[in-house]
Amino acid sequence: MRPAAATPEELAAALRETFGDRPISPGRIKLEIPRLAENGNIVPVAIAVDSPMTAEDYVQSIHLFAERNPLPRILEVELGPHNGRARVGTRIRLAVSQQVRAVAVMSDGTLWSTAADVEVTVGGCDP
């Protein structure tokens, strides 16, 4: 059976499971994703974090979530100062029009987040 889409509550649960009760602030992270995705099977996305990427101050990980996909998690990336630039790009599936959320974990332990709304013309579950 096809599971129902994840709900914003499931996204909240996934965020809690991953980050516990640590506060997540808005800012320092940017989502490059089209406002309108004609094909939900291949939606180009890049996540860029404002960080000097030095040994003292760098991005540890980037997490991407979809609030209304069958599973809220999309990917988790581990980074470090050797990357020089905190930007990652890939291609994702979005089942329906929804909000995509990115969270960055910094080396100082702070968490930063942003979200983007994407309109999906043809959903990405039946390629």
Place this chain on the structure above:
Amino acid sequence: MSQFGKVWVRLSENPKRGDLVEVRAMVMHPMESGFRLDNVGHPFPRHIVTAFACAYGGSEVFRVKLYPAISTNPYFVFYVVATESADLLFTWTDDRGEVATHNVHLNVA
């Protein structure tokens, strides 16, 4: 049988020490999400790449955990600082234990 197909990797050309190298890597893989149904309503079993990693000169510089929401033929672009002439080793692992690897030498001026 492994469902991994061709690997495609591109790096910025002729980096000097300290330059940022853009790395683009893709592997052919169905990334069957497990949510797609056949014509009688049964789901196709899930078969996805679960991990992608890149090591530069033997130490890991990039790692991704993938979920079914990553598109067919997973593609990533990321960056690494050119520090030495060394091999970049790319490794993809899927949920059936199959592994694809690819080696590219990075020449640093």
